[in-house]
Amino acid sequence: MFSIIYVEQQVAEHPRTQAICARFPKAARVSCDRYGEIFNPNAQDFRLQKRRPSLILAHKHHRRVLEAPHGYGLGGHRNYYFSHLLNCLYDCRYCFLQGMYRSAHYVLYVNYEDFGTDIDTTLATADNKPCWFFSGYDCDSLAMEPVSAFVQYFLPFFSRRPLAHIELRTKSTQIRTLLKQTPLDNAVIAFSFTPEEVYRALEHKVPTVERRLQAMLQLQQAGWQLGLRFDPLIYQPDYQVQYRTLFRKLFSQLNSQQLHSVSLGTFRLPRGFFRNIVQLYPDEPLFAGTFSDTQGMISYPQPLEQEMTEFCTREILQHIPESLLYPCTLAS
């Protein structure tokens, strides 16, 4: 999988580093002072690197737990995110990571224990009120599980902290670790979907819609709380037919009574990220349409955005009660 693993000297002896390197005995191990030497230089091409990203093992020093952007969340007031991993195994063309990072290498912060300490510190300031921690912000929460053992570490951690809720957001079918554990009341496994046609055009290397649905069914049967994320909604001339078909497929098989939440939001990107992505993929039809720029956020023109949101909301509400639906606002 990796021909090169870059290792920060600081984490060279870390047990997680050792375990990960042992999984890839043929990979060249290249030491560095700070991962930024590899990840941050300007003259890099994310698109080229996506052909064969390497793994970087690093230590996360500061800002490990951050407040989630306004509009991100599931109704709770205290929303935070933490990223043990930067970048994703998959290659969705609409993904904001392409616009945010110069490098497509995966940065895995191995000091999970420090993330745990910071989560506890955050909880301590919350006056015994529930907090949400979102883990799939800068990566897919499950896709790299066989390498990262992230879920394996953090589920027991969250099981001992009932006021801390975790969302694992994913398009992956790596659910083995979850199936081995007792489901947690304070964990939601949220799967993202776009219609079949959009999936084929834009979600490269992602498991098929059907395989993701099968993974959800297994988890639901095992008792896990599940979420559905239709974010971003992608416009197609026949988007109504496509989304209606998708919703019917998912809701007809999943037990809607057992769903934790459903959220949706139209395609939107901060202006700078959008520009970077267009530079990388000038030939991508997704970016050749008409967009509006509202306060630095690029999105579909407002009437179209509203039409799509209203249509999808109407369709979804035919399957679930309104209390489960969370629209993601433009600001997120």
Next chain:
Amino acid sequence: MINLVVALPAEARPLIEFYRLTEKTTIGSFRVYRHQDMSLVISGPGKIAAAAATALLAGNNTSAKQAAWLNVGVAGHATYAIGKSLLAHRITDQATGQSWYPPQLFDLTTTTACLLTVDAPENSYHQEVAYDMEASGFYAVAGRFSSHELVQCFKVVSDNREQSAATLTAASCSRLVTEKLDEIEQLVGALLAMVQDYNSWHAPHAGLEQLASHWHFTVSQQHQLAELARRWKVLMPQQPLWLEGLEKKRNASAVLHCLRQQLDSLTPAVTQETPASRV
């Protein structure tokens, strides 16, 4: 386009013959050899010479397209056998401590290794790395002109703890490079394919020049025009960048308005056909 930067004539000779780089010129004190989409410069030893030779080739490239870059040469190594080849996955300048990490995206059999650029010949081989005298100068400059994935260093081990560099001759340098021509050819092929993809993704619409010669576009309007031409190329790849009646438009802003209106009237599908090399 690929540029080869080589320190010594003896290292360059096998490459010049293999790639039939028959067009020879001398620029300043540098000999440059060319054929079709390949140039080779003989820099002379040392990182400053390598940096200067790299800058010279870069300056000679008048096209907006990116070029791939390859530094080829012999290197010392503490333990690697003489004749073993390597591709540098880390280049460190010993004098400054600065490192570069050429991304390794190729599916090649060549071993990758750390390369330490030293200012004077290394005879004690303290570290388990390859030693050369050019790579950091080459990389620091080439990396300013091309994306780092397109800039690579390929070395053949010429000396080690067992056999010092004192035994090296011009003939043995040439032989070491000659024996690795197959590997070099594979690497050159991979780099050329990559740079071709890169340049084809970023090629401007062929009709842009025609428009720019008809009307005067300010710098800001040129950016807008380039953006509209990009969308045009995706949405109407078969159609020339032109509209009926466009010739009657008085100025650049009317032209931009017209093109934008046309593009905004289309409802693109993300599933529409585009070239296979898109991903």
